[in-house]
Amino acid sequence: MGFVKEEKSKKVLRGVKTVFFLITMLISFLLFSAPILLVIADTLVPFSLFSASLSPSSLSLESLSSHFNNYDFRYSLVDIPLISIIRSVVIICVYNLCDGPRLSRGPYLGITTICSVSSLIYVSFKAPRVFRVSSTDRGEYVRAMEIALFICSLLLAIGHVAVAYRTSCRERRKLWVYKIDIEAVSPSLLLSASSNWS
Incomplete structure (x- = not known):
């Protein structure tokens, strides 16, 4: 037992x-993989919220093209998911092009910050004008989806900066540890090499 x-x-x-x-x-x-996951979320979530704010019958390529053709800064919301997609494409391209040193203190953090802050300013400038419009012709569900779209876009922009900063700090620590290892190994290699020659 x-x-x-x-x-x-x-x-x-x-x-x-x-x-x-x-x-x-x-x-x-x-x-x-936080930068990649955040880029995927930034591409899909705002577009999903934008789609949810439309009626299912109006969601098609023709309706999207009509949204672009009849675009008005004060009413249209099609630019919010478009900004998220552009921001994500730029950030993931820079992330893939950068190696360790560039991720630690290079273009990745700088370009991510510029893209995120620019989109934050745009969305913050647009939101009051959209919600100032009378909502008599919009249902509560549509209004809630529009609010969620703006909040989501703002949070994802802040998330990009936070993830980029965390990634740069992690890469900086890796380089620092690597530098310490090289400095620790090099003198011992030199000593062993000199003893072999002697």
Whole structure:
């Protein structure tokens, strides 16, 4: 009986270790791929909220082209998901082009900040004009989706800056550790090389 209990406890402990390992791997994956996940969210979520603010029958390529043709800064919301998509494309292109040193203190953080702050200013400038318009012809659901669209765009812009800053700090720490390792290894290599020559 004692042997069976011991086997069961080992199985439970093994299961707990496996679950802990999987959770740790998932968290590290989310942390290291945060820029990519945020870009995907920034591309899909605002467009989904914009689609939800329209009636399902009006969501088509023709209706989207009519939104662009009849664009008015005070009424139209089609520019909000478009800005999110453009912002995401620019940020992911810069992220893919940058290596460790450039991610640590280079164009990635700077361009991400410029794109995010520019879109923040645009959305903050647009929001009062959109919501100043009388909402008698809009339902509460549509109004809620419009508010969610603006809030989501603002939060994602701030999220891009936060993730870019965190990524640059992580890469800076990696470079610092690498530099310390090189400085620690180089003198020992020089000593061993000189002893071999002698």
